Amino acid sequence: MPHVSLRSSSRLLVLALCAGVFVPVLIASKNFVKPEAKPAFNYPAHDLHRDEKVSIGADPYDNADKAKIFSINFAQYGYLPVFFVVTNDGDQPVSIANMEIVLITANRSKLTPLHTDDLYRRLTNPQAQTRPSPIPLPGKVKGVVSKKQMDEIEAAQFAARAVEPHTTQSGFLFFDVGGINTPLRGANVDVTGISDGKGNELMFFEIPMDKYLDAPVNP
Numbered sequence: 001m002p003h004v005s006l007r008s009s010s011r012l013l014v015l016a017l018c019a020g021v022f023v024p025v026l027i028a029s030k031n032f033v034k035p036e037a038k039p040a041f042n043y044p045a046h047d048l049h050r051d052e053k054v055s056i057g058a059d060p061y062d063n064a065d066k067a068k069i070f071s072i073n074f075a076q077y078g079y080l081p082v083f084f085v086v087t088n089d090g091d092q093p094v095s096i097a098n099m100e101i102v103l104i105t106a107n108r109s110k111l112t113p114l115h116t117d118d119l120y121r122r123l124t125n126p127q128a129q130t131r132p133s134p135i136p137l138p139g140k141v142k143g144v145v146s147k148k149q150m151d152e153i154e155a156a157q158f159a160a161r162a163v164e165p166h167t168t169q170s171g172f173l174f175f176d177v178g179g180i181n182t183p184l185r186g187a188n189v190d191v192t193g194i195s196d197g198k199g200n201e202l203m204f205f206e207i208p209m210d211k212y213l214d215a216p217v218n219p
Helices: 002-028 118-122 149-158 209-213
Strands: 046-049 053-061 080-089 100-103 169-178 189-191 205-208
Touching: 046 205, 053 169, 053 209, 118 149, 118 169, 169 205
Parallel strands: none
Antiparallel strands: 046 053, 053 080, 080 169, 100 189, 189 205
C-alpha cells in the first residue's frame, strides 16, 4: 500500500508542476493582434468621398466582447478605443500627416485622440486627468507601465502618415470618455487635414456614430 500512495502522490506532483508551468505559458502567449482591416466603406459608420476615392471608417470597441482583443481593460480607465480605417482607392498617394480627428458628442463636447503619454498617465494613476490642459504640466508620469502594455499600445495605435494608392491603413484611436454616459449616441467623428498627391486638401469627413449603433448585429 505505501508504494501505491507514493505513486499517487508523484502523479499529483507532476500534474501540479505541469499546471504551474502550462497556465502561465497560456497567459503569456496572449499577445495583442490588431484586427485585419476591411475597406473603410464596409464599416457601418463611414464617410465615402466617391469623387476623391477616399473613405474613412470608425469602428468603436465599446463592448466587452470586442474589447477582449486587448489585455488592458481600457473601459475601466474611461477610455474608448475606436478602430480607425482609411482607404485610398485612387491612383495617387494621400497624405494624412496633418490629419486632425475630433469626436464631437451630442452635447458638443470635442474629444481628440489621446497621445501615448496620456494613456500611460491614466494606466499608472486611474485618478489622473487625461483631457488636454491649457497649461502644460511639467514632470514625468509616475508609476509603472509594463513592457507588455507599452508594446500593446504601440502595436494598436493608428500611426500612418500616408495611404498609398489602392491600400488601406488602420489602427486604434483612444478617446477619454470618462464621465460621459452615452458618448456615441448622436456623436460624429470629424476628420480634416487630408491632402491628395498634389497637396490639395480634401473635403472634410463626417462619420455619424449612430450608423454604428443602429447597424444590425451580426449573428
